[in-house]
Amino acid sequence: MRIASAVTAGLGLAGLLATGAAAAPHDSPRGPREAVNWGACSAAQKELNEAGAQCAKVAVPLDYSDPRGRTIDIAISRIKAKSPGKRRGILLSNPGGPGGTGLATTLSLRPTLKDVADRYDLIGFDPRFLGESTPLTCGPAPRPVPPGETTTPREDFDAATRAARDTARRCQEHGDNAALLPHASTRNVARDMDAIRAALGERRMSYYGVSYGADLGAVYTQMFPRRADRIVIDSSTDPAATQYELFQRSGAPAEAALSPGVRADMEKLLARAERHPIPVAGQRLDAKLVRLMFKQLVQHEENDGQLAGMVDDLTRAAAGEEVxxxxxxxxxxxxxxxxxxxxxxxxxxxxxxxxxGWPAGGWPKDPETYWKNMERSRADQPVFGPYVNSMIAPCAFWDSEPREPGTKVDNKVPVLMLQARLDNNVPYEGALALHRKLKGSRLLTADIRSHGVYGRGSAGLTPVPCADRTVNAYLRDGKLPAADVTCAHPDEKTGAQR
Known part of the structure; x- marks a missing residue:
């Protein structure tokens, strides 16, 4: 779940749109036109069906400023509470991305929730235009041209710029996208979440979201403060930063996570790849793609051995070995x-x-801005600086303006925040900034390098027991910690809070 989300955030490739509508910020949106009709999930959701889940579609307005107009469908799933006498309500979840589908997210949460899962109807959903919700697709992409035997950093940058420009064109001109794209926004996803709540007949909604899902949860608390029940947000961003700034800020902590030996090997390898793409497994990898792969692994400290192995594989391939x-x-x-x-x-x-606005927007329009930032970054971030600074999204070439401003988060809704101190995807300082805006929040800090803190064990990573316990206690009893919490590194084998 987190790996796919991180790849989406890291690549930042396809690009489009404006945003959603204008409804009164504290008003609950109109419910669906028909009752929720639960049934078996699709054949593609085998694990949900095996878990006894049910699935349905909820009709919501395409444009919330025109609530009687066109509707779209949001696909939802439900695993019912097993303790009716102790049932709290519904717990929605979002796996991040942005762009992650979430019908089956509840399954990944259940092992860590333990008995808490029995107290909620666990609700997964695919955000609008994704997965099994009303889909949105772009025009067919041209067949990618594989890198040649030689290249230059400028040639690679110009190719990426052309691809971003072409993606913007293909997405704006395809099918019915001109009518749909202006309504793909975080604010509208938050409205859809509240429409799900209303459709299920619930007065309030609990929530867990990670990465972009954390920012989405914060937006929900601002738009629907009276509907927010027990809200947990994991690995969030600075509400004052643009999306491009968030990419840029991830370079320095990723660089700092590298050991000197591995960093030196990476620099040599990347210097080679910027001139001669690396042949491996029947394809050639340019420097940008190599940096992307390194960036995914460096997020979690458990991946350090795999990262060193990947550097060794690519170094031998660059030297001409059959790897x-x-x-x-x-x-x-x-x-x-x-x-x-x-x-x-x-x-x-x-x-x-x-x-x-936050949690997105702010992409420079002039490609030379990215190029200059990329070249400047080489001095102190030779491994990751050229990647995070050159990330030109199709947004730079989108010709529509947002239909409404972003959400300025500033409220006193009770929220439990989680953040890894050494997160190099969304740095710790951003969570501190959001913590100050969410004045009713408590911040749990984990002394680890990770993107995502809760439920790491179910993702095959080392769990942070005190984080899992704190989240479960809040979802079970509704009481936030009396003060901010720091969880020791799992290697200290205490799992204690301090």
Whole structure:
């Protein structure tokens, strides 16, 4: 879940749109026109069906400023509470991205929720235009041109700029997108969440969201403060930063996470890839793609061995050896060559480009801005600086203005925030900034390098027991910690709070 979300955020490729509508910020949106009709989930949701889940569609307004107009469908799933006498209500979740589909997110949460899962109807949903909700697709992408045997950083940058410009064109001109794209925004996803709540007949809604899902949860508390019940947001961003600034800020902490030896090997490898793309497994990898793969692995400290193995594989391939990719490189190549990638890129771009402000927006229009920032970054961030600063999204070429401003978060709604101190995807300072705006929040800090704190064990990573316990206690009893909490590194084997 988190890996796919991180790849979406890291690539920032497909690009589009303006934003959503204008409804009174504290008003609950209109409910669906028909009752929710639960049934079996689609054949593609095998795990949900095996878990006894039900699925349905909720009709919501395409444009919330025209509530009697055109509707779209939001796909939802439900795993019912097993303790009716202790049932609290509904718990929605979002896996991040932006652009992540979430019908099955509840399944990944259940092992960590433990007995708390029995107290809620666990509700997953695919955000508007994604997954099994009313879809939005762009025109067919041209067949990618593989890198040649030689290149230059400028040639690679110009190619990426052309691709971003072409994506903007393909998405704006395709099918019914001109009518749909202006309504892909974080504010409208928050409205859709509240429409789900209303459709299910619930007075209030609890929520867990990670990464972009954390920012979405914060937006919900601002728009619907009286509807927010027990809200948990994990790995959030600075509400004053643009999306491009958030990309830029991720470079320095990612660089700092590298050991000197690995960093030196990476620099040599990337210097080679910027002139001669690396041949491996029947394809050539340019420097930008190599940096992307490194960026995904450096997010979690448990991946350090895999990262070193990937550097070794690529170094030998660059030297002309016939290399059988190790597990980390093979898995990354398989994902990047899968059909799921283009869909996740589209979803990410919709919401990164669609918001009028935080948590997105702010993409420079002039490609030379990215190029100059990229070149300047080489001095102190030679591994990741050129990647995070050159990330030109199709948003730069979108010709529509947002339909409403972004959300300025500033409220006293009770919220439990979680953040890893060494998160190099969304740095810790951003969470502190949001913590100051969410005046009713408590911040749990985990002394680890990770993107995402709660439920790491179910993702195959080392769990942070005190974080899992704190979240579960809040969702179970409704009491925030009396003060901010710091969780020791799991290697200290105490799991204690201090």
């Amino acid at each position: 059988e990719p190790g597990p980390a490189l093979a898995a990354m190549l398989a994902f990047l060559n899968s059909p799921e990638v283009e869909n996740s890129m589209l979803g990410g771009a919709m919401f990164m480009c669609g918001d009028g």
